[in-house]
Every structure is written in structure tokens, then in C-alpha cells.
Amino acid sequence: MPYSAIVVGAGSSIAQALIEQLIAAEDCHQILAISRQQTFQHSKISTINCTYDEASIEQTCAQLSVDYPVTKVFICQGILHQDELQPERKIESINAHNMLKVFTANTVTPSLWLKNLTPLLKSDQPCKVALFSARIGSISDNQIGGWYSYRASKAALNMMVQTFSVELARRAKNVKLLAFHPGTTDTPLSEPFQRSVPEGKLFSPEFVASQLLSLLEKLEVDGKASYMDWNHQPITW
Ligand SMILES: NC(=O)c1ccc[n+]([C@@H]2O[C@H](COP(=O)([O-])OP(=O)(O)OC[C@H]3O[C@@H](n4cnc5c(N)ncnc54)[C@H](OP(=O)(O)O)[C@@H]3O)[C@@H](O)[C@H]2O)c1
Secondary structure (H helix, E strand, C coil), X not given: CCEEEEEECCCCHHHHHHHHHHHHCCCEEEEEEEECCCCCCCCCEEEEECCCCHHHHHHHHXXXXXXXXXXXXXXXXXXXXXXXXXXXXXXXXXXHHHHHHHHHHHHHXXXXXXXXXXXXXXXXXXXXXXXXXXHHHCCCCCCCCCCHHHHHHHHHHHHHHHHHHHHHHHHCCCEEEEEEECXXXXXXXXXXXXHHCCCCCXXXXXXXXXXXXXXXXXXXXXXXXXXXXXXXXXXXX
């Protein structure tokens, strides 16, 4: 059955690997790739460049032209460090400016995309939506502390995913939401922190993309949000 896929934050290294695999998927006939700057050249792909303020997100979604039922959506945005902004190791490093920047990129922006994409997702086909979270956003699994803003922004994203899911179970029963942990993946986001990653635990974007696509195939549309990792294992919220 031909389908359309939407990739938001398509400049992410993992998103680009997903797009390569979607291009190769026979049933995927259209990929809407949304990014601030990244562009793509392929007959299956429509590139949409957009800033991530609320008005632009609304305007972009209102103008999206979808040719087939949307059955896969990937909302990939996230920042951990940027210029002078670094994850906080201690309480004294927390400051409002950086915290708001991280929450905007990791919680507010993905939520606004999901809000504005929702009208496009309702159909008679199952639609699986993966929002890129992180294991570090698990409140029950916080053993080592630190990285306050990133951790809290992903926990807040998880709560948004859970809450969207309760409402979508009534309003768009074909939609399944997934808060996804890719594992430590070799991308610009993890690059400064890769030295401490154990041997064999730094994944390629291609591996993670293929794990995510096979996870989506397995997930049932059950009216509940799932929080799962690259190895198809559930994470406690
Ligand atoms: N890499 C890892 O080890 C790891 C581990 C756990 C979770 N994750 C999560 O996986 C997701 C994908 O990250 P990645 O590793 O592929 O990193 P990446 O290559 O650095 O991609 C960064 C992503 O964030 C977006 N972005 C950058 N600055 C932004 C800003 N100021 N506001 C909003 N969005 C911004 C980019 O969108 P554009 O397309 O517009 O550039 C892109 O989608 C993130 O949500 C990250 O938190 C990654």
C-alpha cells in the first residue's frame, strides 16, 4: 500500500539515515523532509525549509500536500550542546537562558509539530509517530543525575507524548505514538561525549534508523504511548 512519510528535523544525522532507507522502501512513495536548512534531491522527496517558530510551523503544516496516507512520522529535533551551551554537570551551572533554549528545542518545538501535523495523520491506515526522546528522560531510571536541562526537557517531552496519546486515542484512533531512545549514536549531538562510550556501544545512524523502522513495523496501534529503545526494549517512564 503506497504511503507518505514525514520527517521533521530532517537535518539530523539519524533522520538522514532514515530518509535513505525510506527512499529504498518500495511502498514509501512520498517523503516530506522538513528542516531549517538541509535540502534533499530525490524524486520521492519534497524538501520544506522552515524556521521552528510557532507561526512558521502552523503555516508550513497548513500548506503540506500529502499524496498518500501518512503512515510514518519522525520528529527528530533535539539539542544537547550549542556554542556556549553545555549540559550542566552541577547545580551552579543551571541558568534560565540555556534551560529555555533546551526546552524550546527538545519539548516545545516537537510538541508544536505534533499538534499541527495531527490533522494530516487521521486515516483508515495505521500511523506510527516516533518522537526522538532519550533514556535520560526516564524519571524512574535517573541514577547518575546531571545534564539537568536535557534530562528534564526529554522527561517533559515524554509527558507530552503520553498526554497527546490519551487524546488521540479518542480523536485519531489510527495513530500510535512512540518516545524513542536511539542509544548513543555517532552524530554531532553526541560527538563531544563519545570518549566515555563503551566499545561497541556507539551506533551508526544507519543501524539506528533500521532498528527504528523495524520497531515501527512491530508496534501495535493500541491507543497508548510507548517508550522504547533501539533494541526494541521498553523503558520505564
Ligand atoms: N545521538 C545520540 O547519541 C542521541 C542519544 C539519545 C537521543 N538522541 C536524540 O536523537 C535526536 C536526533 O539527534 P541526532 O543525534 O541525529 O543529532 P543531530 O544530527 O545533531 O541533529 C540535530 C537535530 O536537532 C535539530 N535542531 C538543531 N538545533 C535546533 C534548534 N535550535 N531548535 C530546534 N531543533 C534544532 C536539527 O534540525 P534541522 O533539520 O532543522 O537541522 C536536527 O533535527 C535528538 O532529539 C536527540 O536528542 C540522540
